[in-house]
Amino acid sequence: xxxxSETAAGGRRHRVREEALAEIxxxxxxxxxxxxxxxxxxxxxxxxxxxxxxGLYRYYASHRDLIQALTSHLYDELAxxxxxxxxxxxxxxxxxxxxxxxxxxxxxxxxxxxxFGLLFAKPVTDADTAPGSAAHDxxxxxxxxxxxxxxxxxxxxxxxxxxxxxxSWIVQLEEVREHLAGEPVPLEILYVFVSxxxxxxxxxxxxxxxxxxxxxxxPEPLFEHTLHDILTALGASDR
Amino acid sequence: xxxxSETAAGGRRHRVREEALAEIxxxxxxxxxxxxxxxxxxxxxxxxxxxxxxGLYRYYASHRDLIQALTSHLYDELAxxxxxxxxxxxxxxxxxxxxxxxxxxxxxxxxxxxxFGLLFAKPVTDADTAPGSAAHDxxxxxxxxxxxxxxxxxxxxxxxxxxxxxxSWIVQLEEVREHLAGEPVPLEILYVFVSxxxxxxxxxxxxxxxxxxxxxxxPEPLFEHTLHDILTALGASDR
DNA sequence: CCCTGAAAGTTAACGGTGTTAGCAAATCTC
DNA sequence: GAGATTTGCTAACACCGTTAACTTTCAGGG
Numbered sequence: 001x002x003x004x005s006e007t008a009a010g011g012r013r014h015r016v017r018e019e020a021l022a023e024i025x026x027x028x029x030x031x032x033x034x035x036x037x038x039x040x041x042x043x044x045x046x047x048x049x050x051x052x053x054x055g056l057y058r059y060y061a062s063h064r065d066l067i068q069a070l071t072s073h074l075y076d077e078l079a080x081x082x083x084x085x086x087x088x089x090x091x092x093x094x095x096x097x098x099x100x101x102x103x104x105x106x107x108x109x110x111x112x113x114x115x116f117g118l119l120f121a122k123p124v125t126d127a128d129t130a131p132g133s134a135a136h137d138x139x140x141x142x143x144x145x146x147x148x149x150x151x152x153x154x155x156x157x158x159x160x161x162x163x164x165x166x167x168s169w170i171v172q173l174e175e176v177r178e179h180l181a182g183e184p185v186p187l188e189i190l191y192v193f194v195s196x197x198x199x200x201x202x203x204x205x206x207x208x209x210x211x212x213x214x215x216x217x218x219p220e221p222l223f224e225h226t227l228h229d230i231l232t233a234l235g236a237s238d239r
Numbered sequence: 240x241x242x243x244s245e246t247a248a249g250g251r252r253h254r255v256r257e258e259a260l261a262e263i264x265x266x267x268x269x270x271x272x273x274x275x276x277x278x279x280x281x282x283x284x285x286x287x288x289x290x291x292x293x294g295l296y297r298y299y300a301s302h303r304d305l306i307q308a309l310t311s312h313l314y315d316e317l318a319x320x321x322x323x324x325x326x327x328x329x330x331x332x333x334x335x336x337x338x339x340x341x342x343x344x345x346x347x348x349x350x351x352x353x354x355f356g357l358l359f360a361k362p363v364t365d366a367d368t369a370p371g372s373a374a375h376d377x378x379x380x381x382x383x384x385x386x387x388x389x390x391x392x393x394x395x396x397x398x399x400x401x402x403x404x405x406x407s408w409i410v411q412l413e414e415v416r417e418h419l420a421g422e423p424v425p426l427e428i429l430y431v432f433v434s435x436x437x438x439x440x441x442x443x444x445x446x447x448x449x450x451x452x453x454x455x456x457x458p459e460p461l462f463e464h465t466l467h468d469i470l471t472a473l474g475a476s477d478r
Numbered sequence: 479c480c481c482t483g484a485a486a487g488t489t490a491a492c493g494g495t496g497t498t499a500g501c502a503a504a505t506c507t508c
Numbered sequence: 509g510a511g512a513t514t515t516g517c518t519a520a521c522a523c524c525g526t527t528a529a530c531t532t533t534c535a536g537g538g
Contacts, residue, residue: 013506013514020515042496054497055516061362121448143453166460176454194454195461201450202441209360211440214382215415215433221405222434231502252485252535259486281525284526294487302525 010233025070032114074115075138081108082145094152095236109208116208150193157235161188196230260298267309273355313354314377319349321384333391336473341466348447355447389432396474400427433471
């Protein structure tokens with residue numbers, strides 16, 4: 001029988017372990033923010049926590065795993081921030097909700113550029129995110145906030161589907177469809193979703209990665225223009 | 240007086256040095272492509288070249304400098320590829336030229352994702368590219384290929400300037416204007432250029448960085464759609 | 479022709495990194 | 509309290525960037 005000091009979350013031992021796991025990630029993130037990705041080192045994290053590097057192997061099997069866990073955590077944090085932004089507008093107006101969510105994505109990215117870089121500049125920058133890896137699910141938890149909202153928008157608004165849908169896409173789009181709860185979404189509509197996501201990602205990335213610095217100090221108006229285009233494509237014009 | 244074995248490029252000694260500099264970069268790039276950015280290491284490069292790591296310091300002052308030189312070289316290669324693509328269409332049709340150049344940018348990025356990542360996912364991923372650093376000029380040599388073509392397009396075509404140009408942009412845009420040869424370009428037109436660059440970068444980056452993999456196997460039609468939008472905004476519709 | 483001096487490359491070493499093996503202590507379970 | 513499990517340690521290995529000091533190579537001037 002479990003000891004009396006247990007909580008609902010299953011065992012005191014288990015609880016302090018969870019706290020240690022969290023502190024490792026917290027420390028790693030602080031290093032990431034303060035000194036850049038190359039400073040997120042097992043020894044540095046251990047040093048900051050007052051322990052030695054090999055001790056961390058009781059919590060993460062490798063440096064790679066630790067970074068992956070941090071990535072997952074950040075995806076969740078971003079998804080939570082987006083969900084919170086969504087709630088700032090009534091559910092009856094998914095257009096306004098989506099606008100708020102897109103703005104929050106940009107806001108979060110600008111406020112946390114290092115974290116954004118870890119999440120969204122990765123697959124090519126270093127180790128490959130395997131299809132079934134631990135970073136896959138969290139990335140979906142993030143993306144679903146956007147996709148679900150687009151589905152709502154599809155119900156409320158009037159998306160005009162493209163007339164020329166490349167047949168090679170159908171296979172992959174059907175896999176995406178399975179990830180969406182509720183009634184099935186037409187593939188043409190999914191195409192619009194994907195193209196809007198591409199546009200949104202591009203608008204945020206080009207700014208956060210510094211590829212507008214050569215010309216603009218404040219790209220916000222440009223982003224707002226892009227956002228307007230996106231919402232129009234989704235049948236949710238300015239009001 | 241110089242020895243008889245000299246070539247036009249100034250001294251045999253100097254020539255073998257240039258070749259060594261080039262081989263270092265070549266080797267570093269091969270490591271980048273074959274094993275990822277974290278494998279581009281002084282010791283690995285030296286090992287592949289049959290020498291020892293400290294020897295490389297006769298050529299580059301630090302690992303950072305070497306990476307920066309590699310970055311510059313890749314910017315130049317990309318710029319050359321774009322220029323070559325431009326020449327595939329007659330100068331009288333800057334619209335077709337620009338389309339070819341944009342396609343070549345995507346082609347190059349997909350064929351060299353690691354290199355693209357080094358060039359275009361950097362400022363946030365690690366060390367900061369200082370404003371006056373050596374990577375600044377090469378990045379301009381690349382960007383100018385696009386900007387010059389847009390200027391040509393402005394002369395030939397009909398770009399409709401936006402009616403609401405944020406006043407805070409004027410200062411920075413004027414700095415961009417100085418980098419362009421020939422007659423001065425109106426700031427409103429420059430705004431269109433910048434917004435098209437943002438769109439182009441986003442379209443390529445979202446694909447190369449793998450953020451369409453969840454949905455699409457072949458994003459080319461999506462890119463072509465984006466490209467059509469870009470050319471339309473520049474007053475160079477499909478034909 | 480040899481002599482000089484710069485350039486190129488070497489080895490040895492320092493502190494940093496991820497990672498493994500083996501051990502000691504603390505803590506939970508019975 | 510005894511046994512088992514978890515947690516953290518130290519020592520060590522291979523790799524990294526970087527520096528210092530040394531040797532070798534070799535172009536060029538007297």
